[in-house]
Amino acid sequence: MSFLTIDKATKRFGGLTAVNEVSFTLQEGEIAGLLGPNGSGKTTLINLVSGALPVSGGVITLEGKTLSSRRPDVVARAGVARTFQLVRILPSLTLMENVMIPAVFGAKAHWGRAAEVVAETALAQVGLKGREGLRAGDLTYIDQKRLELARALAAEPRLLLLDEWLAGLNPTELQQGIALIRSLRETGITVLMVEHIMEAVRALCPRALVMNSGILIADGETGAVLSDPQVIAAYLGQVDAHA
Amino acid sequence: MRIFLTYALPLAALALLAIAPLYASAYQLGLLLGIATYVTLASAWALFSGHTRYISLATVAFYGTGAYTVAVLNESLPYPMVLATAGLIGAGLALVVGLSTLRLAGIYFVIFSFGLSELIRELITWYEVNVTGTLGRYIFLDLTPQDIYWQMLGLGAVTIALTAWIHRRRLGLALRVIGDDETVAAHSGIHLARVKLIAFVLASTIITLAGAIASPRWVYVEPSIVFNPTVSFLTVIMALLGGANRLWGPALGAVPLFLIFEWLSSDFPDTYPILLGLLFIGVVFLLPHGVLAGIEQLRQRRKA
Numbered sequence A: 001m002s003f004l005t006i007d008k009a010t011k012r013f014g015g016l017t018a019v020n021e022v023s024f025t026l027q028e029g030e031i032a033g034l035l036g037p038n039g040s041g042k043t044t045l046i047n048l049v050s051g052a053l054p055v056s057g058g059v060i061t062l063e064g065k066t067l068s069s070r071r072p073d074v075v076a077r078a079g080v081a082r083t084f085q086l087v088r089i090l091p092s093l094t095l096m097e098n099v100m101i102p103a104v105f106g107a108k109a110h111w112g113r114a115a116e117v118v119a120e121t122a123l124a125q126v127g128l129k130g131r132e133g134l135r136a137g138d139l140t141y142i143d144q145k146r147l148e149l150a151r152a153l154a155a156e157p158r159l160l161l162l163d164e165w166l167a168g169l170n171p172t173e174l175q176q177g178i179a180l181i182r183s184l185r186e187t188g189i190t191v192l193m194v195e196h197i198m199e200a201v202r203a204l205c206p207r208a209l210v211m212n213s214g215i216l217i218a219d220g221e222t223g224a225v226l227s228d229p230q231v232i233a234a235y236l237g238q239v240d241a242h243a
Numbered sequence B: 001m002r003i004f005l006t007y008a009l010p011l012a013a014l015a016l017l018a019i020a021p022l023y024a025s026a027y028q029l030g031l032l033l034g035i036a037t038y039v040t041l042a043s044a045w046a047l048f049s050g051h052t053r054y055i056s057l058a059t060v061a062f063y064g065t066g067a068y069t070v071a072v073l074n075e076s077l078p079y080p081m082v083l084a085t086a087g088l089i090g091a092g093l094a095l096v097v098g099l100s101t102l103r104l105a106g107i108y109f110v111i112f113s114f115g116l117s118e119l120i121r122e123l124i125t126w127y128e129v130n131v132t133g134t135l136g137r138y139i140f141l142d143l144t145p146q147d148i149y150w151q152m153l154g155l156g157a158v159t160i161a162l163t164a165w166i167h168r169r170r171l172g173l174a175l176r177v178i179g180d181d182e183t184v185a186a187h188s189g190i191h192l193a194r195v196k197l198i199a200f201v202l203a204s205t206i207i208t209l210a211g212a213i214a215s216p217r218w219v220y221v222e223p224s225i226v227f228n229p230t231v232s233f234l235t236v237i238m239a240l241l242g243g244a245n246r247l248w249g250p251a252l253g254a255v256p257l258f259l260i261f262e263w264l265s266s267d268f269p270d271t272y273p274i275l276l277g278l279l280f281i282g283v284v285f286l287l288p289h290g291v292l293a294g295i296e297q298l299r300q301r302r303k304a
Helices: A042-050 A072-077 A095-105 A113-125 A141-154 A171-185 A198-204 A222-226 A229-236 A238-242 B002-022 B026-052 B059-073 B079-101 B107-132 B145-167 B170-180 B182-187 B192-217 B230-242 B249-267 B272-286 B291-303
Strands: A004-013 A016-026 A031-035 A057-062 A080-082 A159-163 A190-194 A207-212 A215-221
Touching: A004 A042, A016 A042, A016 A057, A016 A207, A016 A215, A031 A042, A031 A171, A031 A198, A042 A072, A042 A080, A042 A159, A042 A190, A072 A080, A072 A095, A072 B182, A080 A141, A095 A113, A095 A141, A095 B170, A113 A141, A141 A159, A141 A171, A171 A190, A171 A198, A198 A222, A207 A222, A207 A229, A215 A222, A215 A229, B002 B026, B002 B145, B026 B059, B026 B145, B026 B170, B026 B192, B026 B230, B026 B249, B059 B079, B059 B107, B059 B192, B059 B230, B079 B107, B079 B192, B145 B170, B145 B192, B170 B182, B170 B192, B182 B192, B230 B249, B230 B272, B230 B291, B249 B272, B249 B291
Parallel strands: A031 A190, A031 A207, A080 A159, A159 A190
Antiparallel strands: A004 A016, A004 A057, A207 A215
């Protein structure tokens, strides 16, 4: 049985079909990149998997358990964590409190020192060790991104959904970010990452999936997918691609 | 020092406040009762709204319901049963209202909560006029002002103790996260509806009990008295003045504002609503996060 199964997932907003019968599976421990031009439906698909949006059709399962159209807290407790396209931290809380939240309310429901240990481990994993007592609102942009990732890791997830987590970083920060995500591979977490930065996709994802206008147009080995004429056309437009 | 501030000081203050009626004049006792009532209301309001930032103007809906329950039942049931019934009615009403409205966010929740108070007042008025044929009711209970004050003081102490306990539990953390970002809360495993409903029902039950306890002071009640919207507005502004997301913030705001309200309404009976409005605007502009947060900011600036 596949780890994550997305079977004809569809999302319609009135007359617009943002995700149109998308189907694919992920094996446990796999890291896959989800690509596509702006408005192609990538974030909507992440929202369907994480429970932020109910599906209009199709089924999404994690090891046979249905995730689609479940509340986000139910999906989170099933072992799915996510980051957001626009970084979302809780500015008035400390770093420790930010990261403790999924440890406390996730599947394992840690409390007290046990939750702190999980949070400390996650903060150390992303390089924020020793800053637990700082207010999250006082962090730099890259550190806010690290914090958001630490919060996702503190959920001790089995599936991690990263929505353009590397966007907006400078070249040095990007290399740090790539190294950080690469280190997750050793933990065995399955990762589905929406990403526009090809350098990162090539470095991190053996497999790439490409969406365009809500449809999955390519799925395979990253190098082959990125040189697929249909994918190039989707990114550059038909005329440019043929030129 | 920490144990002194957390336990000994509040308990000593509570003991002092408990014996205060033995030495107070009737007027001073009236002031103490008013302060205890608003400390309870503002603290209970903050239990739900302080961290979630759902601004509720439904305080008087529950407060008035508590008072009216006593007015209806005071001659047919023993007093403790009347209080228990009021609490149950408040909890039931909060459950129904919460289930149907806590999905509303921001201004929509504010408007709904204000509308709820008006709706309940009008419904009771309609019922009294058209079914019972009389608008007002009398409350004849063998309770002295001291008895009422001690009950209210006890309810206020329980409210603050309950809030302190919740702050240290999962529920408290969940409420803080919901107030900061509901999306993050939901994706972290927090059942939004359940957490908000628990806090809303707890707060509303306390507010209903406060209305029930305070009602014998009026002797005569009618909807326009017990469902006065000023109660809702005063409660909000008191909690905001002190700091709605801090344990002692609402109490700190309630004491001076109640005294100012008393002074304005007795010395400037015609213009006090205008002065009160200006005061509200001033609080929101100058101390949007409350006095306690303002003091903390000043301290941090001095350190820096």
